[in-house]
Amino acid sequence: MAVYKRTYSAYEGSFTPAWSRFLILPRYSFAHLWQSKFLVMFFMACFFYPLGCVGYIYLANNLSILSSFGLPPPVGEFLKVQPSLFLYFCYVQAAFTYVLTAFVGPSLVSPDLVNGAMPLYLCRPFSRTEYIAGKMSVLVYLLSMVTWVPGLILFVIQASLAGWEWTKANLWIAGSIFIGLAVWVLVLSLLALALSAWVKWKIAAGGLVLGVFFAGAGFGTALNSVMRTSYGSLLNLTEVMFTIWSKLFRWPSDTGISVEASWICVGVVCATCLWLLVRRVRAFEVVK
Amino acid sequence: MDPVIELAGLSVRFGNREILHNLRVSLSGRTIGLLGPNGAGKSTLIQTLLGFVPLSAGSANIFGHDIRQQTRELRALIGYMPENDSFIANLTAVSFVRMMGELAGLPHDAALERAHEVLFYVGLGEARYRLLGTYSLGMKQLAKLAQAIVHGPRLLILDEPTNGLDPPARLRMIRLIKEMKQTGSMHIVVCSHLLRDVEETCEEVLILKQGRIVHYSNLEEERRANKRFVELETVGDEKDFAGALTALGCECVGAGLGRLKMVLPAEFELREIYRLAAERDLQLRRLNYRRDTLEDIFLKAMEA
């Protein structure tokens, strides 16, 4: 027989390995995110265009099906798989990622800062780097699943249908898909996290993610017409990404800015966002 | 006893303002109180010990580990309850405490079990499935305490634990601190500007003023010492009584309203007081040994 008193007792079990701890944050974030029906449905919707592309690729490689539909061969001439297919893929999926980020991004860092929970994270064997890595991995995972992962799968499907000759000649496309979209994912993630850290009201932060692009576009165009140059477009992140992607997919670009300038712009944006993020993710604020 | 916290010339500056000057002390009690008026540097000292603020001079050790070289190991051993509001509004208490436990290294399942246990222990058992954003101030304080002890730390740092609590909640917090002290599995640092809280819970007290240590005392030893001060409250004519006591060698001082404060000579027996009182038909409503309370110590230190 026994009477059990509930008292405080020290913990005497094992501990998890230190390197894996940053993964705790995405685990909790995803458990929270997948409860939103809008997100689940929108996430599914992001795969419609890639599925459409699969259909297109299949048709392009099996022109015989067209003739069975009774369409004359010249129609088949239009259905060719060119690098531009993948370029347009980037454009479309990037548009979806805007919305996804605007929805997911704001809820990542601001709940921790709004009520002063950062000291609780940092008073544990948990560094700021791990915190940022953990939060970023949520966005990186979601956005990657919607951009370069389906992109590469499309490439593999095309390669398997088109044969070894085509693949050897066009292997560079795979690299371009990956680099182009990975850079986009990185920029968008850092931007969203920085905004989430600086803007306390979640809806405002979400709006700002989109706002940054529109404002940039607006300023860029204004600058261009006032100064009669095209370098104002560097303020417009969309134009900057178009330039980079066009170069990667060997497609002529009509944005008017050079590729080198675009890459530098991307670098600057990433560095600024990272700096902003690090400024805010701190155990306490010094009041001067 | 092995020292818990050792400060060796610790100094901290913000810009060109020096917040902590050359702090030098060795603390080894079960419960350590950190007292001082607002702005004395108590919170800065705690933030320095946690590694949030860099030292500008000197060094400090906790459990023998240097706080600069072994910050990460130390953080695994420390539980911290911050002074300000600290919670994540859209998590339930169980999720919150569980996540904090996992971040401290507990495995997934153990963290859930301990989260439930610890929330029951602090008294949030009924409310643990509710969102933290719906909690009252007292409950948020308890939730902060729960996240500080979930991973079984060796050193628990409580920054103003009774801040904003109503009297029953304050009593509950003090009781919890005393219970945790008695389990013997951790050292507790209580940082407060409220004397009563520190007096009820702590064995050692460090008093800070304007970034300097103005007093250090071991309350346990003080309580065991001096028993020659006595306070009486009488009903009846106490002047004659006081006179008789003085004749026997006591130093008597009237404090108004029938109160007498006395210093007894070395060999005096308390029975004598009662004999004199019985002779004069005097009632002794209150009889107290009075030792230097923390309040006296504190006021003396502030004047220094």
Next chain:
Amino acid sequence: MNDRIVLDNVSRFYGEVLGVNRVTLSVPPGITSLVGPNGSGKTTLMNLITGLVRPTRGSIQVLGISPTDPEKLFRVCGYATQFDSFPRGMTGFEFISSYLRLSGMSHDDCQRTTAFAIGRVNLGEAAHRKIAGYSKGMRQRIKLAQAIAHDPRVLVLDEPLNGLDPLVRAETIALFREFAAEGRHVIVSSHILHEVDTISDQVILLSNGYVVAEGKIHGVREEMREHPMQVIIRCTRANLLASRVFEQDHVVEVRLHADGGGLLVKTRDADRFYKALNHLALDGVGIESVAPADDNVNSLYEYLIGGEESTR
């Protein structure tokens, strides 16, 4: 042959919600009562023992059989849940005999066994009416009959006396006593504390998913030293008895009754007190009655479970 139900560090969580946490028990044969407020984990515990729910941690053995093996387990175990739903359109007799067929008995054996079980719970003729028309008491009895029909060694019953009138209650309790005397396990959950007192051999108190106390009632009571035992004594000379009682060093409190005709004694050591009382009674104090005030499950419940306040 293993004759215990053993739970070893068993926990069951439903996501984040606590069912039971770290339960370690070894239940001997006899009548064991599960006592606790709603939501304390009684039903979860019963579901764990019968294997309807798997533990998230820990292991369970019922007479050496694991609940993950229902084929073997339900031959020795009978379960009457607290829920009141039955297959539609069946009579009581059909209900029991059809489930018995699942054990592999022949048709005639089923009929015979069913009749016997129904006789044991005293349902008689009503067994051939549809269950939909039964009263609450009859539904309880048919559930009980279903649980005992295949002659199990372990009976797990969730609030079996709920809704029974006093006569049927007494008969059902007598049935439990019969089973217990035959060396079977009877695990009963109940809210009626004074009944738990009279019928149980052991008691398990649950609160918020934790086992707060378990064992024989007197043993548990004696272990709770921070609640001294209370004894009420009615006598003619209460003051005298009080001063004599105070001479015992294990007495912590004595309170005189307002009418001056008795007292309440709180003592840390019940054995010594009762022995001393034998001598004290000879001193002309005129003892009229002696009764323990809190050596029952009601007090255990109040001290261990009722006293847990929560923050608001």
